[in-house]
Amino acid sequence: MKGAATHIVDDDPAVRDALQWLLRSRDVPSQTWDSAERFLAFASRDVCGCLLLDVRMPGMSGIELFDRLRALQCRLPVIFLTGHGDVPMAVQALKDGAFDFIEKPYDDNLLVDKVLAAIEHDAKRCARDGAIQLLQQRLALLTQREHEVMQRILAGKLNKVIADELDIAMRTVEVHRSHIFEKMQVRSAVELSQALGMLGDAPNSRSGS
Amino acid sequence: MKGAATHIVDDDPAVRDALQWLLRSRDVPSQTWDSAERFLAFASRDVCGCLLLDVRMPGMSGIELFDRLRALQCRLPVIFLTGHGDVPMAVQALKDGAFDFIEKPYDDNLLVDKVLAAIEHDAKRCARDGAIQLLQQRLALLTQREHEVMQRILAGKLNKVIADELDIAMRTVEVHRSHIFEKMQVRSAVELSQALGMLGDAPNSRSGS
DNA sequence: TTGCCTATTGTGGTTTTCCGCAGAGAGCCG
DNA sequence: CGGCTCTCTGCGGAAAACCACAATAGGCAA
Known part of the structure; x- marks a missing residue:
């Protein structure tokens, strides 16, 4: 698996640094991306960990990145971060399979808990996906x-x-x-x-x- | 199965009537309840259909009713209706298994669509639950x-x-x-x-x- | 052409499953 | 006590699965 860490996607350097610092202080490895496009270019089916994703960004929005990832079969659990979230958007995101949807300002401890939960969830998913891929490889024979x-x-x-x-x-x-x-x-x-x-x-x- | 219909729970008679009228106009059978307590007394594991549930009500809130139903193993899909929903509440409800979370004022067509989706979803659930119960009965032998x-x-x-x-x-x-x-x-x-x-x-x- | 894969079939034998018939001992309930 | 259920067992046979050895035939690629 490629990049088993927390991926932070936000256009604001201050937010990226704050999140990375927060996670590092709890021994959670992370990697930052300054735009949805950059992360999309990196992402693939077998990324593991989780994704902390800002909703509003110049260029591709967090929601759009999320949709693109799903279209690419990327099942990475996504935690949305937003300063101006409305209920319909949050509902739609969750119904589409987002892991969580958090409003800024966020509570540090709560956010870390959610990240850890997402990572744990994803570890199981990755294990299961691996087993399924193995099965499908065998089926192909x-x-x-x-x-x-x-x-x-x-x-x-x-x-x-x-x-x-x-x-x-x-x-x-x-x-x-x-x-x-x-x-x-x-x-x-x-x-x-x-x-x-x-x-x-x-x-x-x-x-x- | 008991009560395979749409159950409307709202303390406001005007809202109840409006919803029931809307559903009846689309040939969706429904039943109304004027409080969470009343519906809770009626509900059981094998209710089928869906639940249109107001969040804010005097006495037991919609959220609390929802929790109680889940505790009773009642898996009826719940569509929350709220005039003043906040994002965290919607997120928590959906993560706890609510089917949808709609803000008032709602769009009539959209709401009916969601109700129909919930009913269809529940029909499958009921069928599967029935199969599971049958299996468990046999296992008990x-x-x-x-x-x-x-x-x-x-x-x-x-x-x-x-x-x-x-x-x-x-x-x-x-x-x-x-x-x-x-x-x-x-x-x-x-x-x-x-x-x-x-x-x-x-x-x-x-x-x- | 030769070699490999795939699909096919046969022979003969071993192992496993499945089943009927028959019976025994323990525990429980009316 | 007399049924009833559960658990256990043996005998013997039919059916099914499994397996090694052996062989034919078509397609495809080096």
Whole structure:
């Protein structure tokens, strides 16, 4: 993972420095960016940590950066900072998956707590994302035929039934089956089912603070 | 399910009537309550639909009602209505799982859209909750020993291994196994694994509007 | 052309699962 | 005490899964 830290995006140098100083005083590593554009150029799918993001900035706004990041599959938890936030904006941001929305002036301790919560949340997300990527890499190894067989295995069908449906010999199904287990690195249909179970889980949830 | 409709909770009769009239004009059935206490007395785990809730009311506030409902396992999606909402309150409500947070004066079309979205969201939730309850009822039928065996089946262990671990004969494991499948109404370990898979899923997620 | 991957099938045998039949001991309740 | 449930076990057989060895055939790339 690239950049497992707190990223501070604000156009005001004084605010950036204050936030960085605050976080450093609590041993939270951080990195600052003076514009949404700069951070967007850096961001990628596998950034970990969290993002402290000012809403109003010249050029790209915090909200727009947030939308762009989501479009890029970047799931970094975002804590918005704003001096003039209105309720609809905050509601929309949270419904779109923002981690928090804080009005300035902020309380130092509260902000740090939220940052820590976001980082902890993201650590879990990163771990889960890693597992999912690994799974998908393995899935990509399967041939078309193996996919067809796997679907039917997960449907709980017997080899005999699968063979009938695909109009091939039972022996062939057995071969595919063993290849599937080998490529997916599982040793039974149960393990396979459990491994693939996490792929369908809602990737959009937050824990209450 | 009890009361699959939109529940309007507001102390102001004029607001209640206006909301009910608006919803009725769009063929959305609704029911009104003049205080948080009244609705709380009515609410239960299996209410379906959605809740249009005023924040400021004499006696119990909307926020408090919301907390109480959550404590009672009532997962009804809540749309807060407020004339004087502040950002922190909205943020906290949403992080606690509120469906939406709208400031008065509201736009009629927008509000109806949100209500419909909440109802649709809740229909899915109710369906899933029903499935989960059914599963848990079936799980409750299992004896202690059967639970122990089931765990090990889900761990992908062979009957032989399970027998060793529990220090019983393989035949006994087979008997337990068949009882488990019968009680859980599945026909294979894969189906069992998939059925129980939904129990662990995050019960806290909203779809972006 | 040769080599590799994919898909296919067969033979024969072992292991595992699943099931019916049959029975035993412990604990609980009317 | 007589049912009832839960737990445990054995026997024997059918069905299914699993596996090693062996082979055919098409497609594709070095």
